Each structure stands twice: as structure tokens, then as C-alpha cells.
Amino acid sequence: MGDVVESHGAIATYIVAAILLAAEVGTLIGVAIPAAPILVALGALSRHGHLDLPVAMAVAFAAALLGDTAGYWEGRVVGPRIRQTRLGKRIGPHRWLRAERTLVRHGGAAVTVGRLIAVVRTLVPRLVGAAGLGYRQFLVCNAAGVALEVFGMILVGYLGGGGLPDT
Secondary structure, rough: OOOHHHHOOOOHHHHHHHHHHHHHHHHOHHHOOOOHHHHHHHHHHOOOOOOOOOHHHHHHHHHHHHHHHHHHHHHHHHHHHHHHHHHHHOHHHHHHHHHHHHHHOOOOOHHHHHOOOHHHHHHHHHHHHOOOOOHHHHHHHHHHHHHHHHHHHHHHHHHHHHHOOOO
């Protein structure tokens, strides 16, 4: 794992991780490719000295927020048309309705907790944008969820990465 960083450099590793983390929610690939392995790898690479832990955390946090913001504005602009996409139809009208009810009932808490659940985190920003929740409230609640997920998973990789061989 460290060989990749050594051959391409830490900056390239940060850039690739940021692109993947922003794309997880920003482009809906998070439905198929979750962020957790990327975050854990950043932590493990930091543990072995290939990356700087605070920089990895800052890059991952900013990238995740950027991807979520893109998802929010997509939901705000595109709104109900998302439900007519192939993915939207696979989700089904009953799940869309249940998600909207949860957002209305729990508001910001649903945004924070939704960020911690794979697949759900990919859809929540769009749902929130389409539902008309204000961006400021979304940003604050989402940032809390991003911090929990990003810092938590990177620390899991950092703490657990001590048992991995340093290659």
C-alpha cells in the first residue's frame, strides 16, 4: 500500500482520495463504491508515515463536504426529476416517501445520521435539496456527520493500521 504513495507521491494520493470521496456523493458512485475503504486506507498510510494524518483528515473532510454540497444543489435544481431516473425508479416511490417523512420529522438530525449510513449518505443531500431544507441548516448538520464519519474511519485505519506490514 505504501508503494503506491512512494511511486506516485503523497500529493497525488491526496488528490485521488479527494476525487473519489467527493465523487462518492457528488456523482452517485457511492451507491457502488463506498468511502470507508478509502478513509481507512488514508489512516493506515498515515500510521506508517506515508501521509500526514492532519492533512489526510482535512482533505477527506473538505472533499466529502464538497461532494455533499454538489448533491444538495443537484437535488435543489433537479428536484423531483431525480425520482424518474433509473436509480430513482429502483429506489421506489414508497422509499422516497418514507425518506421525505423522515426528513420532515427529524430535520437536521436525519441529515447528520444519514451521513453515517452507506448508500443513504449518497441520497440524503439530494433529498434534502429537493425537499427545500435551507443550505445553511444542511451544511451545519451535514458537517457534523461528515466529521464523525471521516475522522472516525481515518482513525480506525490509523489505529488498526499498525498491524499491517509496511511495504
